[in-house]
Amino acid sequence: MTGHVLPTHYGVTLPAWVLDEVGATRAGTDVERMALCCRLARRNVREGTGGPFAALVVDEASGRLVAAGVNLVLSSGLSSSHAEVVALGLAQTALGRWDLGANGARHTLYVNWRPCVQCYGAVLWSGVTRLVIAGDGPELEALTGFDEGPMPGDWSAEFATRGIRVESGVLRDEALAVFREYGALVEAGAVTVYNARGAGPVRRG
Amino acid sequence: MTGHVLPTHYGVTLPAWVLDEVGATRAGTDVERMALCCRLARRNVREGTGGPFAALVVDEASGRLVAAGVNLVLSSGLSSSHAEVVALGLAQTALGRWDLGANGARHTLYVNWRPCVQCYGAVLWSGVTRLVIAGDGPELEALTGFDEGPMPGDWSAEFATRGIRVESGVLRDEALAVFREYGALVEAGAVTVYNARGAGPVRRG
Numbered sequence: 173m174t175g176h177v178l179p180t181h182y183g184v185t186l187p188a189w190v191l192d193e194v195g196a197t198r199a200g201t202d203v204e205r206m207a208l209c210c211r212l213a214r215r216n217v218r219e220g221t222g223g224p225f226a227a228l229v230v231d232e233a234s235g236r237l238v239a240a241g242v243n244l245v246l247s248s249g250l251s252s253s254h255a256e257v258v259a260l261g262l263a264q265t266a267l268g269r270w271d272l273g274a275n276g277a278r279h280t281l282y283v284n285w286r287p288c289v290q291c292y293g294a295v296l297w298s299g300v301t302r303l304v305i306a307g308d309g310p311e312l313e314a315l316t317g318f319d320e321g322p323m324p325g326d327w328s329a330e331f332a333t334r335g336i337r338v339e340s341g342v343l344r345d346e347a348l349a350v351f352r353e354y355g356a357l358v359e360a361g362a363v364t365v366y367n368a369r370g371a372g373p374v375r376r377g
Numbered sequence: 378m379t380g381h382v383l384p385t386h387y388g389v390t391l392p393a394w395v396l397d398e399v400g401a402t403r404a405g406t407d408v409e410r411m412a413l414c415c416r417l418a419r420r421n422v423r424e425g426t427g428g429p430f431a432a433l434v435v436d437e438a439s440g441r442l443v444a445a446g447v448n449l450v451l452s453s454g455l456s457s458s459h460a461e462v463v464a465l466g467l468a469q470t471a472l473g474r475w476d477l478g479a480n481g482a483r484h485t486l487y488v489n490w491r492p493c494v495q496c497y498g499a500v501l502w503s504g505v506t507r508l509v510i511a512g513d514g515p516e517l518e519a520l521t522g523f524d525e526g527p528m529p530g531d532w533s534a535e536f537a538t539r540g541i542r543v544e545s546g547v548l549r550d551e552a553l554a555v556f557r558e559y560g561a562l563v564e565a566g567a568v569t570v571y572n573a574r575g576a577g578p579v580r581r582g
Contacts (some may be wrong), residue, residue: 177444177469178391178399178442178443178444178466178467178471179391179468179471180390180391180395180396180465181388181389181391181467181470182388182389182466182467182469182470183384183386183387183388183389183427184387184388185385186383186384186385186386191383191384191385194383216400222415233552237383238383239383239384240383240426245475246475248475249469249470249473249474250465250466250469250470250475250476251465251469251475251476251503251504252462252465252466252497252499252501252502252503257457259388260455260456260457261387261455261457262383262384262385262386262457263384264386264387264409264454264456265384265386265387265454265455266383266384268454269454270450270451270453270454270455270456270571271456271571271573272573273574274415275572287500288498289494289497289498289501289529290495290496290497290498290499290501290502291495291498292406292494292495292498292526293493293494293495293496293497293526294456294457294495296494296495296524296526296573297456297457297493297495297526297571297572298456298457298573299456299573299574302379319501319539321497321498321502321529321530321533321535322531322532323529324526324527324528324529324530325530326495326527327527330526330527334524334573334574335574364526366475366476366502367502367503367504368476368477368478368501368502368504368539369478369539369540
């Protein structure tokens with residue numbers, strides 16, 4: 173069928189500044205970890221590597237940070253490399269397994285808002301057992317213009333059914349401040365909203 | 378925060394047999410392309426690289442195959458590397474852009490069943506304008522034991538709203554035959570169902 177060469181590899185590489193930022197930040201509690209997510213999300217926009225989103229994977233037993241991710245759609249050229257997919261992919265690579273819940277391990281995923289529909293599914297398949305988010309309302313889409321996709325109605329209960337506990341509302345105001353700043357940049361035409369069909373209307377909150 | 382080294386890269390590499398299989402197959406029509414998906418899906422199980430799923434990205438204007446993907450959860454160790462994410466990631470890498478619909482381009486994604494909730498979202502973000510699937514009923518979960526996640530109620534209309542046309546029912550019986558064979562292997566304990574929380578019950582169809 174092919175007279176041309178088909179692609180055989182794709183990959184995602186974390187920018188070096190992410191590790192600098194993580195190394196400089198204290199992050200032993202849920203609030204400190206969410207503060208780190210907000211910090212990484214804000215810097216990600218400034219660096220031009222992707223949207224205002226970051227995620228962390230933490231081992232619940234030891235409190236060890238297993239992986240940090242940011243949205244890398246713009247720098248990787250891959251529409252799937254949202255912060256959650258990046259953090260989960262890095263964690264699974266580091267641990268050498270596709271199931272973060274294998275052998276009774278318990279991992280928490282921290283994200284600075286409710287995942288979009290793609291990342292909702294990515295969380296379901298990942299094996300994490302706890303999801304901590306800054307919030308879950310329509311504010312994200314309204315402030316930034318991103319189309320997060322249609323979520324299943326009872327998304328939180330569907331997580332619970334599959335052994336994933338959700339905690340929402342950690343540093344909500346700080347997360348909204350990051351989205352508000354991003355929305356202002358969108359309005360000014362200073363950043364790319366990477367919806368496949370362009371940005372929705374930004375409603376300033 | 379870290380006294381250890383955090384991971385900074387993950388990637389997905391297509392097994393060499395995929396290109397052999399693609400090169401040996403005529404695939405100029407929707408039916409021929411779906412037949413290739415079924416062939417790749419079946420071989421993927423035999424090779425032990427992942428589940429019984431394959432996907433193709435085709436440029437609508439030229440009919441050129443841009444990328445072929447199979448489910449690589451087992452060989453890549455990444456829970457996100459479903460066939461759709463792999464094919465879309467390879468296509469975006471080959472074309473050097475995260476939006477397959479940029480500059481008026483039109484791409485079709487072929488998959489041997491309706492995407493799971495993660496890949497549903499991945500399709501939304503990818504920029505493809507047409508999705509051709511072998512079927513979309515509960516048979517996949519019943520036959521294989523995979524948990525595809527809760528889908529938004531009106532998933533097809535939500536695609537249409539975002540400019541993605543869905544065609545379902547191409548080589549449905551052949552796709553079901555592949556899932557039925559896989560289900561038999563699951564029952565025999567011969568393959569790994571990579572649900573994060575194990576396989577659901579397999580109901581022989």
